[in-house]
Amino acid sequence: MKKTIICISCPLGCNLAVEYNNKAIIRVLGNACNRGAKYAGKEIFSPERVVTSTVKIMGARVPLLSVKTDCSVSKEKMFDIMKQIFKIQIEAPINRGSIICKNICGSGANLVATRTLDKTTQIR
Amino acid sequence: MIKNVDAIVIGGGPAGMAAALSLKNNGIEKVLIAEREDFLGGILLQCIHNGFGLHRFKEELTGPEYAERYIDFLKSTDVEVLLKTCAIDIVSTGKKKKVYLMSESSGLIEVNAKVVILAMGCRERNRGNIAIPGSRPAGVMTAGLAQKLVNRYGYMPGKEIVILGSGDIGLIMARRMTWEGAKVKAVIELQSYPGGLNRNIVQCLNDYNIPLYLSHTITNIYGNERIRAVDVAPINEFREPLKENTFNITCDALLLSVGLIPENELSSNAGVCLDKVTGGPLVDSNLMTSISGIFACGNVLHVHDLVDWASEEAEDCGKSAGEYFKTAIVQAKGIPVKAGHLVRYALPSTLEPGKPGLISLRTIAPAENAAIIVKAGDSVLYKKTHKKIFPSEMQRIKIDTVPENADAIHVYFE
Structure with missing residues (x-):
């Protein structure tokens, strides 16, 4: 599966192209730093926010x-x-x-x- | 009361605090901050959301946390802080500066200083600035005022909210009001693109399914004592509302997030020349204004989207103000910086030859695969291509050495 999401880890707001299956992330493209890859994993399977x-x-x-x-x-x-x-x-x-x-x-x-x-x- | 200091900083927000610290770090002895509120930190204290300090401290802080870091730094110095003290006039005669302050506890204070740093921040554009037709009911206010009411005093501006303008404060308030139990019915934006950062569209609107109407505006406000509805209309390419497609949204509060204006009444009364585009003072590469010894930094100079850059700019400002104090550098004989294609403004207005330079700039409109180019004559001083570039994101460009014999430095997109 493929999905485009916007990383919210910092004000850069990278557009992430995420490729994934039911269990795991296969590939993340477009992230300027490794926080983006981490964010993509969480955002797809269990999105989290700071309150x-x-x-x-x-x-x-x-x-x-x-x-x-x-x-x-x-x-x-x-x-x-x-x-x-x-x-x-x-x-x-x-x-x-x-x-x-x-x-x-x-x-x-x-x-x-x-x-x-x-x-x-x-x-x- | 008369006070004699080396340098006075007007405003105790993020820029003022960083400037005062920088003055100390650059060997200036007597530094005074005048702050009109009863606390340091400025607008950061009501920005309780996170996202501050990623560049400065390499971690994500909330506004109050970011402010307290600087307050703690200041406590470890002998910088004098006058709270509940409002600067009312700056008089410059040659190298001497007089700043008149009005304080709750001491009355009128006359401050003699050699250096003045302006760090008064900015003010929100309000209904009057954008002239929305309709009645004049309660419940129409700027997003920053709503933020202050909710986050500092615990008052809710309403239960059914419409927000005009998609600047970052408006977006942050959309989420904040939703968390506090209000229903945010729509965010209306005149431009065809959002005014705020991408991440805020995601985490403040999309997370809560708040509709964003781009290329729309509010054409009427209804209500006698309290606002009860607004008319929303799409606009055409001439920014004319299309009457036939107007729709009505009921609401009990309308928040305006329609831009910020540097607060420069004091500066212009002192005779400081202002830039028509930024609304802030014209400055040279030392961030010195048109009056020797008066410097400016932070949002009073130009509106920043990240506090990190305001702090950084203030540090540079403190450093060059320190130099001025010690060596009495005169107005830097600079090479003019010219804003070209797609550049709304480029700051400072001059750069000093033979020295490194830092240019802050913004685009007029969003662009894709655009290269920022800085050129002096035929030589390219800087070139970087950006996949996407937005007016909401300030660019800060470092030039290694400004050439000696250039007529002008051109900054443009290609």
């Missing part, structure tokens, strides 16, 4: 903390993860990289903070 969002934070000078999954997760799980994210509320202080939710929705990825927020008593 980035925000959670509520109390005691910081801003109301929201930006977060991400620390690796890409199955595309099918994205909306379950978002539902879980809506429920989370945490307390400042928090450091960039701190785990907010381990193995979120059984995706294998941890939800981590992408920002450092100190505790403050100052009302925004």
Whole structure:
């Protein structure tokens, strides 16, 4: 089977011509780097994306903390993860990289903070 | 209050932070950053998605992470940062520069500096800039404002969204609004090709089956207090809407992602000459503006698609501003850089003979199998063929040595 996909690994956005059968990738053409070949394999058999969002934070000078999954997760799980994210509320202080939710929705990825927020008593 | 510094950087976003660090690394002692928000990082703080830093840090970061790297670098220096401080005027008399700042805590501050680096970033084009007919209801806003509302304050601009313009911010917001539970009904693009990067079309629209209408525009906005619908029409080759094919989409918010304009009110008040195409200052190969001692970098100079390049440009800018401070280099006597066939702009406007040169450029329209050529007289300084080239992708070209005796350097596609 053949399929043309656009690599999303970096802003270059290479057009990948992928040749594959039921089990494996046979050939990938058009990739500028080896991330493209890796992406093609995943995209054909089990597409994955990184989810980035925000959670509520109390005691910081801003109301929201930006977060991400620390690796890409199955595309099918994205909306379950978002539902879980809506429920989370945490307390400042928090450091960039701190785990907010381990193995979120059984995706294998941890939800981590992408920002450092100190505790403050100052009302925004 | 009066402050005396060696260099002042106006704006604490990615360009301003990188420029300040570079000034320090190039031996400038007293460096001051003036930032009008109450945090450093600029627009990166609301760009919570990933895709930043692949060139700079060789890893994929989110906007806040990219910003914090630079904030941490700055913390390890003695660069002075004034937050909630807005620059209101720059006055240049000979080698002396005065910058007037207004701060929440200290009131008016008069800063004496030898070097000024402009790093104010850019502003979004809005409804007024593109003159969409119709009523004036709530719910019509720029995509960047929607991004700020959602990502920094937690307010949703609406539940049924139409996005005009397929620039990267619009595409990123299409996905963001979808994740937050809104229905994005359409992205409308006037051009016959998408305005944003390919990867964003894939991961922000195609993933969620959001329709992209190319060569379409919005011809009417309906609603009294709140927007309730828009008319969408295909356009012909003269960009005239085709009335008979107009269709209506109901919505409660319209996000505009229709381009960015460098924010240069301060620069032009100071007497800095601006480029009509980029909207940013005209600069020489040292990124010095038409006024000696005033430099510019990042989105205030020209709109970048990758923050990595804004940081890199700011580093170069800090370096040459440092040189200026130490040796008082005068305006580089440069060879003019001319934008030719298919080139929307090429920056800087002059290159210094005998030195390496870096040219940033964009195409006017998408092209296939196009070669970028840089020529001085008959000698080809650079040539590279690209399979595909898009206006959304800035090209940065390195010239090893700019020839000594050229009248002009021509940059064009073939």
